[in-house]
Amino acid sequence: ADAIIKRGREALAQYSEQLDKLRKEGHYFSDYATELQERARAEEDPEKQMSLYSELNNLNFTPEKRYCPEYYEVYAQRMKAEEELTKDILSEAEANPSIGYADYVEDCYTSLQDWGDMYNAREQIERVAQLYAEKFPNNNKMKRLGEYIEASKIKVGNKYVDFTAPDMEGKMFCFSEMIKGSRIVVLDLWASWCGPCRSKAMKNIPIYEKYKDKGMCVVSVAREHNNLKDLERAVEKDGYKWPVLVELDDRINLWRQYNAGDSGGSIYVIDPATKKILAINPATEEIETLVKEYCK
Numbered sequence: 405a406d407a408i409i410k411r412g413r414e415a416l417a418q419y420s421e422q423l424d425k426l427r428k429e430g431h432y433f434s435d436y437a438t439e440l441q442e443r444a445r446a447e448e449d450p451e452k453q454m455s456l457y458s459e460l461n462n463l464n465f466t467p468e469k470r471y472c473p474e475y476y477e478v479y480a481q482r483m484k485a486e487e488e489l490t491k492d493i494l495s496e497a498e499a500n501p502s503i504g505y506a507d508y509v510e511d512c513y514t515s516l517q518d519w520g521d522m523y524n525a526r527e528q529i530e531r532v533a534q535l536y537a538e539k540f541p542n543n544n545k546m547k548r549l550g551e552y553i554e555a556s557k558i559k560v561g562n563k564y565v566d567f568t569a570p571d572m573e574g575k576m577f578c579f580s581e582m583i584k585g586s587r588i589v590v591l592d593l594w595a596s597w598c599g600p601c602r603s604k605a606m607k608n609i610p611i612y613e614k615y616k617d618k619g620m621c622v623v624s625v626a627r628e629h630n631n632l633k634d635l636e637r638a639v640e641k642d643g644y645k646w647p648v649l650v651e652l653d654d655r656i657n658l659w660r661q662y663n664a665g666d667s668g669g670s671i672y673v674i675d676p677a678t679k680k681i682l683a684i685n686p687a688t689e690e691i692e693t694l695v696k697e698y699c700k
Contacts (some may be wrong), residue, residue: 419482587619598668
């Protein structure tokens with residue numbers, strides 16, 4: 405693993421040095437990204453500020469918009485070199501499977517889930533990841549990789565993944581037990597720092613109030629870091645009426661289990677009778693339509 409890391413650093417060193425130099429010289433953000441950052445820093449409304457920072461963070465997916473032309477030119481060269489290196493190492497790992505490649509294969513797969521197909525190697529990454537998960541099932545990292553591969557099956561029509569997580573007081577709850585007897589379930593993965601997540605959640609409060617006695621169940625899980633202070637403030641301010649569980653510092657890897665990548669959150673509508681997912685990130689109107697149908 406160390407040899408692979410060293411190999412990658414050496415192959416990309418020239419580009420990394422150029423990027424560091426450009427950053428120090430002030431050639432980094434695009435005009436648009438700079439404006440977003442300045443607006444976020446000046447914004448006094450916490451929710452609007454979080455929304456602006458979220459928009460800035462999402463520019464990672466479109467680096468040509470995030471970076472200035474000078475920086476992006478070198479960045480694009482680095483990405484091309486990294487793409488070629490990635491494909492070469494994956495070919496070696498596939499031809500001669502060895503636990504020494506395990507970390508690299510896992511990193512490639514999780515990067516694919518979090519950031520998309522940046523190396524233009526989706527098929528190769530998925531194939532090699534499956535090979536390693538099957539060949540080294542007793543290795544903890546490869547066992548976890550197998551779980552991530554299973555998570556990629558989180559799609560409409562497939563079954564939800566059960567989990568156990570604590571509430572804000574530390575009491576543990578099993579999701580499948582919480583939703584027993586319900587007709588329809590909304591699983592809301594969110595975060596106190598994610599403005600759009602909170603906005604979507606608050607729109608579901610009136611629906612929940614209307615249908616909670618007719619079979620609708622909502623379970624939310626907040627993805628927090630370091631402590632629960634921001635979460636406690638958010639719950640009090642937003643007025644959620646349903647159970648709030650916590651994913652602190654990604655301890656149970658719930659976002660990966662639900663194929664939500666590195667996002668603030670995601671919403672899943674579930675039929676508890678069949679255990680199938682009915683919708684992923686639906687609009688509020690779609691949620692209400694489904695709830696109305698199942699809670700007749």
